[in-house]
Amino acid sequence: MSQNSPSRWAMIGRETGRALTAVVIALIVALVVILLTSADPGAAFQTLLTAPLSSNRTMGLWIDDVAKLTLTGLAFSLVFQARQFSMGVQGQVYMGGLFAALIAMSPIGATPMAIPVAMLAAMCAGAVYGFIPGYAKARFGASEIVSSLMLNYIAILIVNYLIRAHLAPQGTGQLATAKFPDTAIYPAILPGTRFDLGILVALVATFVVWFLLYRTNWGLKLRLVGHNPKFAEYSGIRSSFIMVSAMTVAGAFGGLLGSVFVQGRAFGNLAQNFDGNLAFEGILIAIVARSRPLAVPFVALAYGYLRQGAQLMGIRTDVPTEMISVVQAIIILLVASSFSLPGKKFFANLLGRKTTPAAAPEAAK
């Protein structure tokens, strides 16, 4: 499986085509919804499609979202590759954010060590939170879907409570902590925008996940467990260990996302319900990227653009931002299903001879 084999490029092309078709179909539906509900559909649709590029500030917002979407996409990709449907990224984000905030507000927060220590603390907190459903599944056979979803709610409630009762400045009635010291907030790469350290963190994380999955023994075992758990078990891989460790590592990335959230320039403090449901959108990223870590940032780039467009559409026009959930659902449904490109038969005939032999090593993987 060399990196540049034609089958790989063919697959990338095929997957990109499928994703693009899904996006186009979803956008057509979005257009219909906008036509039905908006007083000025043209402006709304134009805002959705072009607004993120309208200024440096909006581009910063976009890139900020891309960083976060990449991280949540990576966390979901890791567990999906092991075929575990752990949905706990949201909870991990809250726990990671909480611990990052605790470090940032402690004396360490005022030293240059603030950022690395807080990131580490967030990753540990997220890892612990990812470990729980994994262990519950491996040891007791408890469904990881249900337990991880319950843990999400618990984490959000705990963090909201701590903010309200203990961490927010006393007597102000605010539902957020005070701003962290400057040393604990990610430095901006482009001054005046939200283009900050977060995007670098996301890119490094992408590389790390790729390396873990495709260049280590553990990653090979993980993918084997995901492909065929019985085969993996027979060949002597302890699938329960792989399962738990995959969820734990994914949890660490979820926790890291928590740190990127609270320490990024967008917030710089810990607020109630800070994730704005972004953590869950990692499902979409992971599905469209087919759980391939290297594809995740590209998907995040495209999807983040759409997401930011929807946010701006909600602010600037009469169409609410939440309209985008229709687009999200359609993209997930279409990409997850085995729909084929229109005219696929024609292409298959055209490329028939080329693809058939190349498909063999792909299938043997």
Add this chain to the structure above:
Amino acid sequence: MIELLMTVFSATFFVTVIRTTTPLLFATLGGLISDLSGALNVALEGMMLISALTAVIVSVYAPWYVAVLSGICAGAMLGAIMAFFHLRMKADIILVGFAVNILATGGTVFALSQATGGDKGTSINLQSKAVPAVNLSFLDAIPLIGPTLRSLLSGHSILSWLALFMVFAVWYFLYRTPYGLWLRGVGEYPAAPEAAGINVTKVRAWSLVASGAFAGIGGAQLAMFNYIGFTRDMTAGRGFIALGAVLLGARHPVGAMLAALLFGIFEALAVVMPNLFNWIPGEMIQTIPFVVTVLALILFSYRAQRARQMRTLTKI
């Protein structure tokens, strides 16, 4: 502590428990049917949410039973959509389920703001109706136990009685009709019913539709009895708790009812506790149903695992 016990053993608490259990029980029955047919329906949450909003909006213009029916239809339609993508388009059922959930969280807020003219939080300015409560005041006439019976049995939603009946109906359907046998067979070992000439895909599709319909009644009860009107994210994880209840109830209708009742009791506790213990923060009380679900799930799975091990041991 005494106050808590007094509250828990009062008739009003019992009525609260029934009220909190009913939506959960419907969702659990829905989850049970699809689970038995071999498809884990993670979209119960989203189905309930969309049905709740549909029921509320329809109830502004139509009588309550039309609203409940429209809620059921909304759930069933989502079930049909899931069936189409899962069975025809071969998408993973869990991903399809989460697509429905994502559609529900955003889509309901979008639809709500369209229906109310910009309010993204609640449907407070819509005149929505409620499901009527069943008044059994004639029970008072029974000597001695009459008043107690009335305080326990009167004042529940019609849908609560329907839920009780549905537990029986689902049990009868699953274990006493050929269709129920098909459904269980399809979930257990699809090759066998396939060989017997049963259309496996069709059975699965119908069970997803039924699952959606049940979640739909649950949503309608939630927005038309437990609360009057729709609020953003009002299901608050009930669909996922129901998913836990399916597993906890040993995949049997009566077990499902008991599991839903257990979670209903803890949810009711979370409702009454803030009045009794104002020193416990509200957020901590709200975590109770979720913590109980995780713990119950782990305990039950552990016991089931032990039972399986014992069985394999005795075979050797």
